[in-house]
Amino acid sequence: MGLFARLLGRRDTGEDRSAGTGARRPVIDPAHGDADLTRLRAAVAAGSWDDARGVLDTAAGQDDLTLMVEAVADTTGAETLLAEALRAAPDDPLLQLAQGARHVSWAWEARTGARAKHVSEEQWKLFHARLESAEEHLFRAAELAPELLGPWYFLQISGRGASLDRNSARHRFEAALRRSPGHVPSHRQRLQQLCEKWQGSHEEMHAFARTSMLAAPEGSPMGQLVARAHIEHWLSLPVEEDAAYIGQEHVRAQLHEAADRSVRHPGYVRGRDWPVAHNEFAMAFALSGQPAAAHLLLGELGDRVTELPWAYWGDPVEVYQRTRLQCAGH
Structure with a gap:
């Protein structure tokens, strides 16, 4: 043993x-002790998109921005703040990306970590509804800013939840790598797949x-x-x-x-x-x-x-x- x-x-x-x-x-600590991630999560929790945007704007490239957006996505209640900001700026690719990422995380919260047989029908419905919404936001972000890595990273996670076929799942991974060949989180998602x-x-x-x-x-x-x-x-x-x-x-x-x-x-x-x-x-x-x-x-x-x-x-x-x-x- x-x-x-x-x-x-x-x-x-x-x-x-x-x-x-x-x-x-x-x-x-979801922020791993990082000062910027801590400030970002605090800004989102406090309901200040301006302050959160100020931190996001300091990102050192696409990999860093995607990590920061993931911190936003994992903050409880972020969907409300982002929905309000999107009403004022519906064509902002960063807002679309952040809301799509949040809806991915929100979907998994609805599903919970229970085994599939222990997830209720109502939980499954909410899970898939939030995944569908997530994909709409993420594809819109990719359309508005084709250079963004983030949509293709989070689309790997939503696609796995939606039981996307193997070819489509591979396409999303390859799309992420075309934007950042060494993106470790995308490789982690591919490994899960x-x-x-x-x-x-x-x-x-x-x-x-x-x-x-x-x-x-x-x-x-x-x-x-x-x-x-x-x-x-x-x-x-x-x-x-x-x-x-x-x-x-x-x-x-x-x-x-x-x-x-x-x-x-x-x-x-x-x-x-x-x-x-x-x-x-x-x-x-x-x-x-x-x-x-x-x-x-x-x-x-x-x-x-x-x-x-x-x-x-x-x-x-x-x-x-x-x-x-x-x-x-x-």
């Missing part, structure tokens, strides 16, 4: 083993992750795709097979290779959302029985815990804390 399995069992009980230790409980649980297979998923990593320069964040692919594969397996899979020597070797080409490479530059890759690698190393490797990344992260991948087990903060405690004693 692997380290992570010993730590948690196959399911998280929800018992906080850090209680009584005096340790401060981390808080998930290639998962066995969607329209792909383990073989396609792993091949895509490795090929994308090797095509990128060393020091690129693209190596995180390898860690994500192994976590996805592990998640798909029954309890009696998962630890054996991810603890295999070739899996461990691939994780180290990917980390050496990305988060552990001397040329690696941390972007605004750098904790995403670190959390992913930390969990993958812990799962594969490599606490020392996980400990180094967890030490760099400190309290910068992300919801995924830890939420696969229950309360992400509790799972993260226990994993950090266990790995510290490697």
Whole structure:
């Protein structure tokens, strides 16, 4: 049984083993501690599109703008602010993009994270209605400003929710890459599309992750795709097979290779959302029985815990804390 399995069992009980230790409980920060993302989310929450636009206008290129728009999209209530702004400026491509992105996020909120069989008919109707609205806004943004990357990134997510056919899904990914060939979030969405649980297979998923990593320069964040692919594969397996899979020597070797080409490479530059890759690698190393490797990344992260991948087990903060405690004693 692997380290992570010993730590948690196959399911998280929800018992906080850090209680009584005096340790401060981390808080998930959707802005990852980035000052601009924090100001942007605060402006949207306060209902000020002018202030939000001021932050968006400082974006350093299309990749950065798309990340910022995603922060807007994940802010509760943003759809109301954006609808009001759109009434005054219906042909503003950035507003159309932001509202489309928000409706994608809003759709998944309606669906919830429950298994499909536990989603009610009313939830499904709302999910698809919001996805349809999202696509209208996103295609309008793409029409108004063909150079924008954002519409094609978010259209990958809405398309997966709408069970778009394989060719159409690939088209959206390729459209994003024509605007930004090295856009890591678009590659992450494509990896999801290639998962066995969607329209792909383990073989396609792993091949895509490795090929994308090797095509990128060393020091690129693209190596995180390898860690994500192994976590996805592990998640798909029954309890009696998962630890054996991810603890295999070739899996461990691939994780180290990917980390050496990305988060552990001397040329690696941390972007605004750098904790995403670190959390992913930390969990993958812990799962594969490599606490020392996980400990180094967890030490760099400190309290910068992300919801995924830890939420696969229950309360992400509790799972993260226990994993950090266990790995510290490697």
